[in-house]
Amino acid sequence: MKLIGMMMVIIVGGLLIVASEDMPDWGDPGSPASIHVSPRYIEKSEAETSVPNMVTAVLADYRGYDTLGETAVIFTAGVCCVLLLRRYRK
Amino acid sequence: MIERIEDVIIETLCRFLVPFMQLFALYVVAHGHYSPGGGFQGGCIMGASFILICVAYDIEEAKRRMTENLNTIFCSVGVILFAGTGLVSIALGGNYLDYSFLHKIIPVDPVSVRSHGILIIEIGVGFTVMAVMISIFLNVASKGKHEDELKQDGIHY
């Protein structure tokens, strides 16, 4: 089992390293992730929301709906823990 | 299981550190606009302060300071604060979670009121994250048993 595991890990690791040849360089300002939507968020967030921290503005204002779903996820995780573990007093 | 070890150094240090941790957690939540921080980070630090009490003393001390009823109320109030701001925005005539319509309640201009809406939401998220951190830790550490079952096992919990 451990030998099969080690072989699989080496094969998958090799495949991923070959696939990382196409990824953008580290710190490249012209990479696709930095060109499409984020320049608009960086330039306009202080003027539209009067909050200097761009991460908080995007998290709670532009993408506030995702944060609502995520608060529901952590609430559900808390409820699940209680449901799984507590037993009723007989 | 967490058994109580009475050690003067650990108990004194814990009693000294916990108020500063909670004050720092409130600072991180309130300064989410101007420095790295916000609701999730402040809620985690606040929950960690209760877990420090639980580790340094025992579970009974932590449950005396944050009872389970109060914990459940905090957990729900956080989600209600978040969803409620959205519903207030609908009631004032805008879209869901559109903070610029809150300027009819809070008397500032429609650009600055978005910053106040963000603050209310971060406070709600902080409540929920703190309550869930404490609840998961207390349930997993005591294995879900009630106090008399643990005393029957011979373990002072």
Next chain:
Amino acid sequence: MEYIISKYNYWIYITLMMIGFYAMFAKKNLVKKIVGLNIFQTAIILYFVSIAAKKGATIPIVLHEHGQAAGYAVQALQYVNPLPHVLMLTAIVVMVGTFGVALAFIIRIHRQYGTVEEDEILARED
């Protein structure tokens, strides 16, 4: 040589991912499998945050110079891309929730079977 210097960060994250991956299916203890899952998720978070970096840029909080009124231009090249940081905040919280529920499951399994080793549980099931 140029190829190694410009892309070595991906190799570090792939190594971390493979360590977590190996722990998830080659270890017999259930708690060690969950720890492997945690390492895997941490490697994914680091990978996404490294995509956001830009050369010579500062953290994504708008700098207010002294004595400068509002109306200065904010250039997109000066600041690090904030979007992957936002997505990874959510991912970290999901990591914590998954870990708590997984530990609750392990406690239930221990209550039922009396052990947390995988082969003993499979042997006892017959």
